[in-house]
Amino acid sequence: xxxxxxxxxxxxxxxxxxxxxxxxxxxxxxxxxxxxxxxxxxxxxxxxxxxxxxxxxxxxxxxxxxxxxxxxxxxxxxxxxxxxxxxxxxxxxxxxxxxxxxxxxxxxxxxxxxxxxxxxxxxxxxxxxxxxxxxxxxxxxxxxxxxxxxxxxxxxxxxxxxxxxxxxxxxxxxxxxxxxxxxxxxxxxxxxxxxxxxxxxxxxxxxxxxxxxxxxxxxxxxxxxxxxxxxxxxxxxxxxxxxxxxxxxxxxxxxxxxxxxxxxxxxxxxxxxxxxxxxxxxxxxxxxxxxxxxxxxxxxxxxxxxxxxxxxxxxxxxxxxxxxxxxxxxxxxxxxxxxxxxxxxxxxxxxxxxxxxxxxxxxxxxxxxxxxxxxxxxxxxxxxxxxxx
Ligand code: SF4
Numbered sequence: 528x529x530x531x532x533x534x535x536x537x538x539x540x541x542x543x544x545x546x547x548x549x550x551x552x553x554x555x556x557x558x559x560x561x562x563x564x565x566x567x568x569x570x571x572x573x574x575x576x577x578x579x580x581x582x583x584x585x586x587x588x589x590x591x592x593x594x595x596x597x598x599x600x601x602x603x604x605x606x607x608x609x610x611x612x613x614x615x616x617x618x619x620x621x622x623x624x625x626x627x628x629x630x631x632x633x634x635x636x637x638x639x640x641x642x643x644x645x646x647x648x649x650x651x652x653x654x655x656x657x658x659x660x661x662x663x664x665x666x667x668x669x670x671x672x673x674x675x676x677x678x679x680x681x682x683x684x685x686x687x688x689x690x691x692x693x694x695x696x697x698x699x700x701x702x703x704x705x706x707x708x709x710x711x712x713x714x715x716x717x718x719x720x721x722x723x724x725x726x727x728x729x730x731x732x733x734x735x736x737x738x739x740x741x742x743x744x745x746x747x748x749x750x751x752x753x754x755x756x757x758x759x760x761x762x763x764x765x766x767x768x769x770x771x772x773x774x775x776x777x778x779x780x781x782x783x784x785x786x787x788x789x790x791x792x793x794x795x796x797x798x799x800x801x802x803x804x805x806x807x808x809x810x811x812x813x814x815x816x817x818x819x820x821x822x823x824x825x826x827x828x829x830x831x832x833x834x835x836x837x838x839x840x841x842x843x844x845x846x847x848x849x850x851x852x853x854x855x856x857x858x859x860x861x862x863x864x865x866x867x868x869x870x871x872x873x874x875x876x877x878x879x880x881x882x883x884x885x886x887x888x889x890x891x892x893x894x895x896x897x898x899x900x901x902x903x904x905x906x907x908x909x910x911x912x913x914x915x916x
């Protein structure tokens with residue numbers, strides 16, 4: 528393996544693992560706040576976690592920072608600002624780096640009790656320049672059935688306020704919700720388009736293991752209804768000039784999410800926080816790291832300051848084709864063949880047969896140096912990705 532690290536973009540991820548309440552469909556590393564949320568202690572642990580990465584990342588520049596969760600806006604802007612200040616003071620960060628915070632519509636910021644407009648303004652003041660809002664739906668009935676705490680009206684108010692304060696705002700929307708009709712979903716898309724955020728991420732609700740919905744299965748729409756919703760979505764967003772650049776991501780011109788696109792282009796990222804993952808390239812290897820998931824355990828281990836809060840594993844050479852394709856084939860415009868060797872250190876010729884097989888199955892196309900999934904490949908993405916494992 529011979530990787531040119533200087534050419535691999537680096538992103539920084541910070542995980543905030545708490546939510547007001549656990550949603551019944553959620554399999555993220557998120558935990559309902561019990562009595563108190565140990566915000567101060569957790570921030571202290573995050574800074575120690577980040578500090579332990581300074582040597583490994585020396586000489587590299589961070590292009591984006593992303594606070595994900597959980598519900599990061601459950602923390603005060605003061606805490607988010609403290610973490611950002613530390614990252615900027617101890618790592619090289621691009622001056623125009625994209626800095627995103629995921630947020631859920633709520634009347635106030637839980638930790639500080641501040642009204643939402645004030646806390647959003649404070650987030651901007653501490654250096655956040657992009658907000659990703661977990662709307663999911665604007666329909667009160669559908670929101671109730673997926674256990675969300677906000678109403679459609681609160682979501683509209685929150686998004687309007689966000690758009691007033693930030694020029695770059697993403698809305699997360701879901702479809703295929705319990706008892707949702709095509710008409711319900713159509714109205715959700717219509718409302719989202721009236722708000723005109725710069726970015727939309729639209730996902731189908733799936734039932735994941737170890738969630739409340741896997742034990743108490745809700746009544747989901749039939750497959751043909753979900754298929755109609757999906758087709759409606761693609762057409763309506765296209766008509767409204769949203770460019771679909773990833774299987775679930777749509778943006779207005781110039782507003783693609785750099786951070787997520789870096790994941791999909793098999794770039795590098797360092798993750799700090801409970802359950803955070805990292806993928807880091809070195810000249811001779813690619814390493815994956817996973818932090819302990821339980822917040823208490825994570826904090827306890829980080830405070831030992833010996834690196835035992837995360838597990839590290841080098842990717843095997845035979846795992847690289849699958850790992851690479853799992854990400855890049857999500858991109859609608861695909862990738863240039865040279866990206867394979869620059870991101871994995873392996874020769875493209877070694878996977879040529881598999882690429883040809885996928886082409887024979889009409890799941891992808893090869894045009895000059897460019898490889899991209901076909902519409903069939905996007906609709907059967909798992910089948911396409913599996914070819915490379
Ligand atoms: S708000 Fe988001 S992260 Fe939190 S439980 Fe619900 S879906 Fe999961």
